[in-house]
Amino acid sequence: GESVGLHLPTLSVQEGDNSIINCAYSNSASDYFIWYKQESGKGPQFIIDIRSNMDKRQGQRVTVLLNKTVKHLSLQIAATQPGDSAVYFCAENRQAGTALIFGKGTTLSVSS
Amino acid sequence: DAMVIQNPRYQVTQFGKPVTLSCSQTLNHNVMYWYQQKSSQAPKLLFHYYDKDFNNEADTPDNFQSRRPNTSFCFLDIRSPGLGDAAMYLCATSQTGYTEAFFGQGTRLTVV
Numbered sequence: 173g174e175s176v177g178l179h180l181p182t183l184s185v186q187e188g189d190n191s192i193i194n195c196a197y198s199n200s201a202s203d204y205f206i207w208y209k210q211e212s213g214k215g216p217q218f219i220i221d222i223r224s225n226m227d228k229r230q231g232q233r234v235t236v237l238l239n240k241t242v243k244h245l246s247l248q249i250a251a252t253q254p255g256d257s258a259v260y261f262c263a264e265n266r267q268a269g270t271a272l273i274f275g276k277g278t279t280l281s282v283s284s
Numbered sequence: 285d286a287m288v289i290q291n292p293r294y295q296v297t298q299f300g301k302p303v304t305l306s307c308s309q310t311l312n313h314n315v316m317y318w319y320q321q322k323s324s325q326a327p328k329l330l331f332h333y334y335d336k337d338f339n340n341e342a343d344t345p346d347n348f349q350s351r352r353p354n355t356s357f358c359f360l361d362i363r364s365p366g367l368g369d370a371a372m373y374l375c376a377t378s379q380t381g382y383t384e385a386f387f388g389q390g391t392r393l394t395v396v
Binding site: 203206208213214215216217218221223263265270271272273274 | 317319326374384389
């Protein structure tokens with residue numbers, strides 16, 4: 173996705189704080205979205221997904237919010253832990269097909 | 285047990301010498317993706333297969349080719365690697381493209 177002023181390349185938080193990572197996606201026709209976590213030297217790891225017929229979905233310690241009006245996606249991590257330190261990417265299914273496109277990442281740093 | 289396996293994990297090739305990266309999956313998923321990821325950047329989709337249907341991204345150089353001989357295997361061929369092709373190459377699979385995509389651990393390609 174492209175930044176519209178909401179995307180931050182880095183985010184630093186204290187352990188126990190809540191974290192909010194934002195993503196602006198580019199294609200209004202996209203109808204499926206995924207958040208991934210990537211640790212150094214590893215492949216992306218699935219966190220949570222959401223379809224365009226929803227505006228909120230919750231998992232364990234994570235919540236994804238979708239605002240289709242402004243094409244904005246956010247990931248909320250509750251009680252952030254040092255193990256949450258990684259790069260986080262949003263990805264969108266671009267069209268009525270199967271291409272999965274990644275947006276810019278946000279590096280989350282959690283200090284104890 | 286690993287579900288998406290990429291071999292090798294590290295590959296060193298000479299400038300201009302063809303190289304093939306491989307990916308296998310045990311998930312029997314229909315969709316297989318190849319991404320290129322350079323340092324501090326998001327994964328960039330090169331192409332993907334839905335079953336045998338090949339989908340090339342518009343900006344993927346002709347130097348990159350792919351083969352999918354069966355459901356389980358997919359290969360990335362770089363015909364004449366340049367120094368700019370040094371990157372992490374990620375393979376992923378998805379059942380439909382509208383479900384979670386599972387990533388392998390990647391192959392880090394070095395061009396000398």
